Amino acid sequence: MAEKTRRRGAELEDAILRAAADELAEAGYPGLTMERVAQRAGTNKNAIYRRWPNRAALGVAAYRHVAEDRLTPPDTGNLRDDALALLRAINCGQSSPAARILRGLLTGVGDEPELRQQLHDQAAEGGPKPWLTILDRAVARGQARPGARTPRVATVALVLLRNEFLTRGLTTVDDAVLVEIVDEVYLPLVGA
Amino acid sequence: MAEKTRRRGAELEDAILRAAADELAEAGYPGLTMERVAQRAGTNKNAIYRRWPNRAALGVAAYRHVAEDRLTPPDTGNLRDDALALLRAINCGQSSPAARILRGLLTGVGDEPELRQQLHDQAAEGGPKPWLTILDRAVARGQARPGARTPRVATVALVLLRNEFLTRGLTTVDDAVLVEIVDEVYLPLVGA
DNA sequence: CGATTTAGGGTACGGTTCGTACCGTACCCT
């Protein structure tokens, strides 16, 4: 009968999250179906609903699994190149399916502030940490003013890029836009 | 029987759009249901699907119907107050229930690039024009550098506020956030 | 003024998906 042993606990949970992440990558959040996730994970909806209360929660949890690859902040010795490298990594990089997924999640989470908070915190494209890192180095080199080291200021370029994704509905933005964001906004904003 | 004459054409279309806009304002895009719109408009889904191919198209059309009021840029004689006034007008949405609807649509219209394009073109909280207007006046007063008069730079505050709406899922942002956006980002960016 | 065309009203239906409930069974622990 080729019966494998019945999975339990963490092993099964991991399989579910992996299946959900695959579905997200293939069909995006609108295509994330509980039944298909269950089938792909070789289990049933029961095991899913015992862990997450609804589809949105599963989606957010699975997104965690996908977007695990943190951006490692570049260190070119030049703030402009660092910022461009970060934007390009988000834009072209492997996280471009992640952008689509994130967009779908933002639409689907609805009125659940807790899930939105999770998305916003850890979320999206590495969060504020890499930006604060490159800013710290720039301040040390005298290329940025110390007052710029706040999350709001540091992530302005990220927010502008995200805005391009959201309003234009694209998964990739023209490189000239990245240059424009850096040269017209980011450097004048944080520069000394 | 108090039978009113059967509505047709533009009259019925107007009633449907009005009902859809009301539903959008109350429950947001996820709560926009064809059957409820039909019931609220005193008709049935038939009349709706004869005019719009699907739910998303109806949502965008309903937004169009109520989004006429443009923001008139304030003129306080002070760039900081002008910018705050614009942000507050968008935030409170008192100028238009349309703003709230737009937020719901932006978060709710998922993977339909055509509709997203329509929203982005015609809409978006007044667009860059009022921001360019207050910047022009500020430049004339010596409160802003001339190079800041580009759409990308001028609308940074708007984009940051929109980002708050989208990532936090709120319909209203705390006023302190507006002040932070203006003082930490906008003024340092455009100031001379 | 009567006949024809058009468009709205009412309703039912298929398909899909969410989320829940029930029941039998394999696994873990003591």
Place this chain on the structure above:
DNA sequence: AGGGTACGGTACGAACCGTACCCTAAATCG
């Protein structure tokens, strides 16, 4: 060995989308 827990399978109700069908009011035209 025995019990509690968690998994597998399945069926079900509810909501919603989009479509189909028939009937009727209204506009249009001969």
